Amino acid sequence: MESRYNPAAIEEKWQQVWTEQGLDLAPESIDKPKYYALSMFPYPSGNLHMGHVRNYTITDVIARHKRMQGYRVLHPMGWDAFGLPAENAAIERGIPPAQWTHQNIEHMRSQLKPLGLSIDWSREVVTCSPDYYHWTQWLFLQFLQAGLAYQKEAMVNWDPIDQTVLANEQVDNQGKSWRSGALVERRLLRQWFLKITDYAEQLLNDLDKLTGWPDRVKLMQENWIGKSTGAQVIFKTMAGDHLPVFTTRPDTLWGATFMVLSPEHPLVEKLTTPEQAEVIKAYQSAAASQSEIDRTAEDKEKTGVWTGSYAVNPVNDEKIPVWIADYVLMGYGTGAIMAVPAHDQRDFEFAKTFNLPIKVVVQPVGQSLDAAPLTADALTTAYVQEGVLVHSGALDGVVAGKGAGQSVEAAVKWLEANGKGTGTVTYRLRDWLISRQRYWGSPIPVIHCPTCGTVPVPDADLPVLLPEEVEFSGRGPSPLSKLESWINVPCPTCGTPARRETDTMDTFMCSSWYYLRYPDAGNPGQAFDPTKVNDWMPVDQYVGGIEHAILHLLYSRFFTKVLRDRGLLKVDEPFSRLLTQGMVQAATYKIRRRVSISHLNTLMLLIPVIPTQVRNWKSSTKKCLSLSTMALTRRMCWQSMGQILRACLFCSKHRLKKIWNGMMQM
């Protein structure tokens, strides 16, 4: 043995020995408790970066520790290999997406292996290979059979640069595409959806079971699901038309002094009086040209126009004016709201701007109702604090609030008893839009027959292979929809000429079940053998970035629950413990763009770990570097990291050297 610490010599040697001895393989048959340690699998962008190294090292430390503690450990790795960047590479450089992807995988695997992570490489999965997407397609058909996949004409987010539809989650809070950064437009298209809303209540309630998850992530999911209880109340116009509104505060109905409709509301035309017709028309066309984000911005000056008509408040038969305003969206709720200016800030500002009446129906607790009551004139902002109801008929004196026995509950009861409305539960969560007008994804395995309608591709004909002879222009519709030879097939049921579905699946479909493939990765005849999956599941420790708090983690929970209900799984939740490591971010994070590993213009943000660097730093040093300098959940900022990188590197190498030298003196 050399007396000098020479990482290059020892690391290669031991990696070879460990591989020969099969130390990293996950044993199945032995009588030991199981431990499933999983890193979120990478997108094969071309190069590993420090974020990957940090992520996989954390999981590796846990896996090695658990093995020494006597567990049989499953610690696998794979590639989330479908997606836009490969197709963009094909358009820009003429390389077929499959070739680009596989080259990248080869390269990144060769960067990953020298790190000496104790990964069971025999279970590697690649989501773009037919033996994997075969089962993604099969799982889609499971959803279709369960009535959880459907097609509908829908207003979708259209990315004018990538020429594709984006999920709501892929549009940032400024209305821009998460990848191209382009301002998103709205278009109507026939799309495939998964009914995640059917599971909204379970996905919300079961968050309580996730005791090993960070509260922050659970809160983000809770907000995304966005459950609100309230009531649907029917207002009537003077002409007798119904104007249903949804409200989370039915207890303040007595304080409603006007109504606001979305400019797109179908009743606007009927409600508009001849004198108001001109201004209403002008306002409608102005609203149509604005984005939803602009229309609903909180700091925006309130605008609106009176239709000239009135509606009747069902609880006290008061005549209240009906307005239109752009901050009310047709796609949200019923497209109409009741306005309670005394107790809602936005309504308050609207009422002040247009000099509409304000009526107080909640008084601060402890104040006598008659002596020194809160008056509308005295209000400078809406009163949203605690209190008791006043001027509210039968509900006077009830404590305002959403708790048991409080005003919201009492109001719903009163509305139902008097036939004026019904209690409702609504969710912010929408159904999951899964179809993409793109080539590089798993084809949706259905055939559209003129006589039978939408027919699933029979199991025996799966997988529907992606054709390889395809041209990529980067313009217009998906390359698949131009491929007549592929599209035209006989209907599997009746044999008449039919057409294949040309949309492919959202890549989040592939990543929603990959953790179920590892326990039975090579199975050619099944997505997975339930015995094997039930043996290893749930994942005991999942490690990945906080940026997946909503999308991937919510979809995976949804998949798990659906597959459990189909009898394929026994677990309720896929991931027992979750560690969201801090993101390795560029200083330019300020521009609020995630570090997108696929973007050419963000490549400079990353420190690619090219093989020579791996050789120079050597993995132990690098592992200690990514572990020792900061607590795991903290964000690392590369601007400062860049400056201290050398120092840290030295420090970490120095630490190892010290241990080595200490031992040499024995």
Add this chain to the structure above:
Amino acid sequence: MRRSTHTAIQAVTEDLEGEYQFNTAVSELMKLSNALGDATCKDSPVYREGVETLLKLLAPFAPHIAEELWQSLGYVDSVHQQAWCVLDSSALVVDEIPLVIQVMGKTRGTILVPAQLRPCHARAACLARRSWHNVILRVRRSKSYCGHWKIGEFCDWLRLDETAKNRLSAHGTGINSINGLHSSFTDCFS
């Protein structure tokens, strides 16, 4: 030495479970490594235990170097196939613990007091006043002060007997230098 070994086992194991404090685990390993370097008993079984523990605890963090050094100890099986170190909590018992002496808010020194007199790691800070009888000792456990004691109460807390108490008080009278403090404490506890 054994205490350092088992303190490291306890700390690293805790850091690898629960909250995953890998950064503090790595510094615990450094502490053990330093303790091994300073050890005088390099051919004892206790020292051997310390070295093997260090390598086993290091294995998840730096697998290659741990393996290389492990095999250099003469083992044929991989360090990664070893059972994780078992904590012997009796080895954690401390025989002496340091008392930090502060005079007028400034740390003047540390003296060792017998650990069996003390319920846990704690710091006593003395704020010197005019005479020993009025010295107020601020005793704290971790970050929160447990309370303020007059010298007599402090002696009770240390469970000193009457004789020791008297001796401490007698010695303390008129003492206003750190040396005097030190000698009176060591005298009393010896």
